Amino acid sequence: MLYDCVEATADLDLKDRDAITRGVRDAYGDSHWVDVEGIVDAIQDPRTPAGVAYRFYLNNIQENADGWVTKDSWELCFSEEDPIQPGEQISIGFDGSLRGDSSGIIGCRLRDGKLFKLGLWENPRTDPEWEVDVLSVEAAVHNAFRTYKVEWMYGDPPYWQEALGRWAMEFGEDRVFEYWTNRPTRMAQATERFHSAVAMQDLKHENDPDLSRHVLNAVTREVPQGILITKDSPRSKKKIDLAVCAILAFEARADAIADGRLNARRRRVIGF
Template identity: 30%
Template sequence: MRLYEIDEHGKFIWNQMVLQLAKGTGKGPFFATLAAIEFLGPVRFDRFDEDGKVVGKPADESWVQLFATNIDQVKNVTLTLHSLFNDHAKEKYQIDPGQERYHAYQPDGRFCLLEAKTASFRSAEGARPSALFADETWHWNESNGMVNVFNTITANAAKVGGRLFCATNAYVVGEESVAERMHVAWQRQQDGRQKRTGLYYDAISADPDFDIEDEAALRAAVTAAYDDCFWADIDTIIDQCYSGVITHDEVLRKYCNLVTAAGDALIDPVSYEACFVEGLELKRGDRITLGLDGGVSDDATCLVALRLRDSFIHPIALWEAPDGPEAKNWKVDHDAVSDMVDWAFANYKVEAFFSDVAFLESYVDKWSEEYGPRLAVKASGKSTCGYDMRGNQATITTSNMALVGAIENQRIKHNGHFGLSRHFKNAKKRNNKYGTSFGKASRDSQYKVDAYAASLLAYIARNKLIEAGKLNQAPKRIAQMTTVGGF
């Protein structure tokens, strides 16, 4: 019902939809039903009647397109279509069904088309679809040309106000599939990073905090992911999970609807999600360490707090370039970053503050001079707050491995902040002579990791407090002027 929600002017709230569900939950038949409705049904706003209820009408030019990586995959949808139209409907709309194309007419004579398309962006060019259906978008990536297809068909739809419906299993982080890109866009929407919204995301997943070797726990996880899909044979799925034919990651992704990691991913998404604790928030006066990683235009800038009593990591502020035309001349406002640092010191008991020095040298000097007396440990021998991430490779690497281990053993907590989650899951393994460090997928990758880098700096600062024996010490009291007797 939410897919057809409208505002007071009759415009759709959601123009794009993603349905991410476990394998065998009926995404294909559901898409076939939606496609049939978009093909002939009253799916566009006409008017409000005298009682204020919505009256619908068919699309002015109904042209529904079904896309997948190959024509055989589209059959998951088209085969269901054949059983959806009864004899009365076929007669009323003069439906002429084919293997890959349906023709029909509205009672007023308007021609309607529903077609399955091949995975070629050139053959898709120039269409005017009223509705697009993209199936199994976790398979849509650069290597098979489906990103080009996606860009072409969505541009076609945009020019005529067409709607986009995507269905997918859980994707693999780092493959940069269309499914991953759509999820990232939705996360940025939740963070308020996007100027335009309109993307509806629907996913039912298992709670990641379960022991896959415990059959009862696995059964509960699979049952949760399949929700009300009464046709699913849970016993057969459990047998498949323990058959040894499929991998651990496939069990989580296909049958628990949990996003998994590529081989070079630093953070296991399932382990990261298991660190989620609902309702956590920083409170005024909390003892924290701060980490700051900054950029100018291409990279993001993030100020992260790590609460000392429970290792709760939370971004205080995250500056990222917007998508679209606004990104061309966008730059991080370093004065705004400095103001946020001041705000953090005014509201929390900051025990240590480690900031990367790249692009922020003058600010780091200012922070060291202003806040140095309040801090329990120094970032380096040269600076109270400045920590050169390029010149401390050994510490960065060993601390990175320790932080990854802390996540895998759920010794870190987070509250599900989407920006933080994105950056953690974007981080890639980078091996060096000291062990495993981290980095972006590539120098120019749009998948940023700066919030992870800032979190690592806050984590290193916490470890320095431990080494100095100051983690559990009472914070320093700073003398302040007080007014007595009205003076």
């Protein structure tokens, strides 16, 4: 068996166009027919995960090449200014489990896309009988709606479909919606929008250690519909549930704004 593969120099700065251009030329060798500039454009497209850039365009497999969001790009989105205050308009992303995985709730401020943690229930892996505290999750959701002006909530229904239905009846069917994360087309589009927002610093976060840990734990999984995120292995202890929540919260923010809810006064109908 003959194997021919030329790798670009390792650890290239994907933001350095000149370095990337040299790397592409190295990787493609005497393949003079390739569109070098087009490949460089694809590598530097904010929607292209670093793992895809290294693996497909530069023939360069490195540790954590499949990582979804880099630590540097995530840290650039950190903002300690303008903290989120009670009464502000937010959206919510909820991803729930009962036993194996974590359950989490992430909020996202409508006016600037700033993310913050509303709750996390993570399996400590020390108690085989551990279960998510359902009443605590319920209390956190109710507290979020009492504290903030929740304009849009997306929740992944498995295990929690009945609860989502109740919350919709209680808080408004125009504010609480199911969002099935196992539908790859819709989820890949939402994942791409979130990743692009991080790359362009179009979102912010409070540097919550749990949210940061889950976001940086996520790796990419390629499907025909695009890029999804997953754990680095099925049995991995590195959780990513808050990353899923953040994607849902950011997507809920976009849909709330598209619906005209940013700074819009909510009408009240009073019967006599």
